[in-house]
Amino acid sequence: MRLGVLDIGSNTVHLLLVDAHPGARPNAYADHKQQLSLIRHLDDQGAITTEGVDKLLLFIREAVSFAQRNGAEDMIAFCTSAIRESANGPEVLAKVTDETGVHLAELSGDQEAAMTYFAVRRWQGWHVEHLLNFDIGGGSFEIAYGTDELPSRAVSVPLGAARLTREFLSSDPPKGKQLRKLSGHIEAVLDDTLGHLGDSIQMPEHTVVTGTSKTFRSLARVAGAAPSSEGPFVTRTLKRKDLKYWIGKMSKMTVDQRAQLPGVSEIRAPQVLAGGMVAHAAMKYFGVKRLVICPWALREGLMMGRLDALLMEGVVGRDLDPWVGSLNLSSGAETPGFSLGVVSA
Incomplete structure (x- = not known):
């Protein structure tokens, strides 16, 4: 599936689209980024300025449109210290959600x-x-x-x-x-x-x-x-x-x-x-x-963590066909083997 990871960093705001499935190396498909430098858009009180917020909103709208045009099936979005430590961080996050529909996960x-x-x-x-x-x-x-x-x-x-x-x-x-x-x-x-x-x-x-x-x-x-x-x-x-x-x-x-x-x-x-x-x-x-x-x-860590979570939730499956000698070892598999008392749900 094609996954999108939207990273709002202190220097760069970056959307990365990756073609990935469990068990395979993720391959970058396309990206969209801008050197926004949010950390330079701080006022004397440590709050992100109106200009900085407006530029951020514009980029996020562009990123969502870019992801849609390029067939992204799933997207996660997160922010780090630039917003986490700004004096008006909660207000900025709320404004992003209200005006773009994107929920930015605030990482500690x-x-x-x-x-x-x-x-x-x-x-x-x-x-x-x-x-x-x-x-x-x-x-x-x-x-x-x-x-x-x-x-x-x-x-x-x-x-x-x-x-x-x-x-x-x-x-x-x-x-x-x-x-x-x-x-x-x-x-x-x-x-x-x-x-x-x-x-x-x-x-x-x-x-x-x-x-x-x-x-x-x-x-x-x-x-x-x-x-x-x-x-x-x-x-x-x-x-x-x-x-x-x-x-x-x-x-x-x-x-x-x-x-x-x-x-x-x-x-x-x-x-x-x-x-x-x-x-x-x-x-x-x-x-x-x-x-x-x-x-x-x-970005890669969050992308792979998201893929692991989707696999565990059953949203995506592991396709065994591409690999030589692949063996289905799931609990419900009808294959020769033995049991150690593991009971499938």
Whole structure:
């Protein structure tokens, strides 16, 4: 079936349409997105401005029309920190529902971290036991860790790249005092976060550490990783020592100069430095020398979770025909086998 996932993020608003069915790799069919940057449409009281709300409503109407024209059979819509933490978030959500008919599910920071981890786990598979994921958004930074499909620990902190740029890096290029103040703030927030987590995150030597989000992809590209044109199956990594080098270089660049770096778009150029500082601080705190870039993140996690739910509800079925040697092992299947006392409903 063709599923739609509407993601209202701090930087980008994005509708992704995917052809998917249980047991198969989801294939992107089409997408519609806009660099709306809701986090830039905040007034002094932290409320989304009238202009920002109007732009959001316009995009959502366009997204619904796009999904309908392209044959979407099901669509989920959600928002993250940009609306969740705005002073008028509840009013904005109500206005979206009233004027577009779309109900935006408001994800908590922990849910955002957990569902992103879920996508990474599906991508990495079970050859990875201990998994730690970092995700830097525009408004928040998520950390999730576990050994199962869903994490045993998930946390979100207000260290988003756009948020920190707005609050700390007003000069172009930033002044040394601003960079030191931002660095101290990041360390203080991470100290507090790690204090709450305590010893609950155990990282054996073979732990796989991943980074998701456009910020991590951009940082990896700047540091020499393959461009997006080579596809999602190329291994991309980011080393802490390379990140430190590029943070030093970018801190002396203007926004226009950063926009000339490979993998850095014009809209991301102002915030890539702050994002790099968060990434480096997190890698240092957890003793991570190298991480792997994962192409799947929150949208894919929610899409696969939705597909799983539809399968369990019986809305969609698993078609066994395409696979060689497929075997129906359901409780009601009339196939040779044995019983351990499992009674079908």
